[in-house]
Amino acid sequence: MEIIVGIDVSKDRLDVHVLPSGEAFSVENDHAGVEDLVRRLAALSPAVVGLESTGSFERLAVAALAGAGLAIVVVNPAQVRAYANALGKRAKTDPIDAAVIAAFIAATKPQLRPLRDAETEALAELVARRRQIVQMIVAEENRARTVIAKQAQKSIHRLLVALRRELASLDAGMDDHIRKSPVWRVNEKLLSSVPGVGPVVARSLIAEMPELGSLDRCQIAALAGLAPWTRQSGKWRGKSFIGGGRSHVRAALFMAALVAIRHNPVLKAFRDRLVEAGKPKIVAVVATMRKLLTILNAIVRDQKPWQKT
Structure with missing residues (x-):
């Protein structure tokens, strides 16, 4: 029988549960603790290790x-919690959560996907940091519109200068990072060929979506949380919703779609047809x-740039 490991992650500790043996232990969530975890799990040769x-x-x-x-799968915490509720497990502790994660993986057999390599992970961190800096700039600009005191205005101005300098530095860092990879350079040019x-x-x-180009249209939409799910029972038909997936990718696509609706004739016509058919604008x-x-x-x-027709 294959061995499945569930790991509940917290800031300071990793709680581990092994199926089918039921073995449970915890390690510190630091370099020494993770080294111990790798040593112990490598000896077990698990079929899959799941973490929230x-x-x-x-x-x-x-x-x-x-x-x-080791084969790793990172699972959605909301799905694991829903699974626990379905089993009637209302108690919630880290060891219990680790056992539920292991049981969830055993029951659902989630698809294993290649994890991001170190270079892609580093680029993702730069992208995330840039997003944080932009959010801080927007917050300070909003404050600048409401403060009256000269000293407060000067403080905001100094901080905005520093934040914009840091933003420029991050953009330069991403430029350097992209230049290291011929594949990234090509893909950036291909993606940017699409108006919007x-x-x-x-x-x-x-x-944040290295799987782009390797999945079909339904799989990539689901990964981004853009695959609609329906609600119906008997003759009742509820509204469809989207959700889950990678929220930061979805946010980037939202901004790109707003620009494309104005400047991309194909996508503008697509959106206009939907609105004319009575669909809500959102x-x-x-x-x-x-x-x-x-x-x-x-x-x-296909490694082919945007073509209007």
Whole structure:
């Protein structure tokens, strides 16, 4: 019987549960603890090791385990919690969560996807940091519109100068990073050939959706959280929704779609047809995002730039 490992991740600790033996242990979430984790799991030769996505705390363990050649899957915490509720497990502790993660993987057998390599991970961190700096700039600009005191205005101005300098430095760093990879340079040029897609969106997709070009249109839409799911029962038909997936990719595509609706004749006509057919404007924008992603996926797959016809 294959061995499956579930790991609950917190800032300071990794709680581990092994199926089918039921063995459980914990290690510190630092370099020494992760080294111990890799040694113990390598001896077990598990079929798959699953961790919940926390946004950052799982990165050290994922990198070390993947580097040791273990099969890793990072699962959605909301799906794991829903699975626990379905099993009637209302208690929630880190060891219990680790056991639920292992059981969830055993039951659902999630698809294993190649993890981002070190260079792609580094680019993703630069993209994320740029996004944070832009958010800080917007926040300070909003404050500048409301403050009256001269000293406060000067403080905001000084901070904005520093933030804009840091933004320029990050953009230069990403330029250097992109230049290191011939594949990235080509893909950035291909993606940017689509009206509405600029360098920032192109780099976000390269860093945060490396699967682009390797999946079909349905799979790539689901990965971005743009595949609509329906709600119906008997004769009742509810509204369709999107959700899950990679929120930062979805945000980048949203901005690109808004620009494309104005400057890309193909996508503008697509969106206008939906609105004329009675679709709400936000629904038309989401559909445009999905079509844009499908186009970008095909461009990277075929290695051919945008063509209007």
